[in-house]
Amino acid sequence: MRHDPLSRGGSEYVNLFLRAGRRVRISEPRNNFPLxxxxxxxxxxxxxxxxxxxxxxxxxxxxxxxxxxxxxxxxxxxxxxxxxxxxxxxxxxxxxxxxxxxxxxxxxxxxxxxxxxxxxxxxxxxxxxxxxxxxxxxxxxxxxRFRRAERSFAPDSPFEVVCARSGDRVAVASGETMLDALNRSGHPMASGCREGLCAACDVVVLEGTPEHRDDIGAPAGHMYPCVSRSLSARLVVDL
Missing domain, CATH: 3.40.50.80 (Nucleotide-binding domain of ferredoxin-NADP reductase (FNR) module)
Known part of the structure; x- marks a missing residue:
């Protein structure tokens, strides 16, 4: 793997930190590009x-x-x-x-x-x-896609996320992602590309209207909080 100077983490980690003999934890691959x-x-x-x-x-x-x-x-x-x-x-x-x-x-x-x-x-x-x-x-x-398509959206608006399992309420500011807001509030989520391309941060939406900003098409009732936001003032998610 070449070292991409604009790496989002993968090629940088492989080239600068991996060494022969180091153990690496992996999972089954996700496939957003099926044949x-x-x-x-x-x-x-x-x-x-x-x-x-x-x-x-x-x-x-x-x-x-x-x-x-x-x-x-x-x-x-x-x-x-x-x-x-x-x-x-x-x-x-x-x-x-x-x-x-x-x-x-x-x-x-x-x-x-x-x-x-x-x-x-x-x-x-x-x-x-x-x-x-x-x-x-x-x-x-x-x-x-390896990179997001260039698209424009309305300015970010703050909204509230309600975690259905715990009842916690998390405020998402206009200048932060829903993923970051959940992580900082004690609801750590898996993530990968942070560009709406990999589906690693998939979350189920129980109430509210997501604003989908991903490039792969989140399934109905799901969203990718690394890039997507909310069109309603409040979202209830299965967390």
Whole structure:
């Protein structure tokens, strides 16, 4: 794993603190980017996004009844992991594009030639995801984001959170997240990305109207308090 100077914690911890022999506690992975059934697939990976896309391509390649194509984009081949394996394993089903040599892929042309029964899976930088959203049908497009999409919301308003199990009432100020407010008041919650991308801080809402600010779509009756707030003056949650 490369050390990202803008790390949100993961790459910094691995590169600066992990050492051979150190024990690491892990849990089962959460999957907010599942591979659904389809007859045909188009996989588009940008840079390190290949780490999410390549296992999907491998899985589909093992299905006799499904067809898949991979488009893998990076700046240079030297900076693109798994290129040799991809060419060896998938041959003419994979297109490797090094933008310094080949230019950017024509996503509009890919979309025009897309068969109607094709599901599109894309993981990569924000610009690529936004371009895919502009060109491919929304009902067949599946995206995995490493960073939040830039969106604007109304100014933060204070609200109150009621913890149903204990009866505690927690005030959430306009300048803090609901997650931070709960943590400081003695209701520690698990969290990961703190950007509404991983679902680690999922909480059940029993009363009130959440203002969802996540990028993955919280299920009905749930919210991610690392970014989401409340449209009502009071929220009752299952804590």
């Amino acid at each position: 659904d059934g389809a007859r045909r697939y188009l996989f588009i990976a940008g840079g390190i996004g290949i780490t999410a896309i390549l296992p999907m391509m491998r899985a589909v390649a093992d299905r006799a009844a499904a067809d898949a194509t991979l488009v893998y984009v990076g700046r240079t081949e030297d900076a693109m992991p798994f290129v040799a394996e991809i060419r060896r394993t998938f041959a003419d089903r994979a297109l490797v594009i090094a933008t310094e040599r080949d230019g950017r892929p024509d996503l509009a042309d890919l979309a025009r030639r897309l068969p109607e029964d094709t599901s599109v899976y894309c993981c990569g930088p924000v610009g690529m995801l936004d371009a895919c959203s502009a060109h491919f049908p929304a009902d067949r497009l599946h995206l995995e």
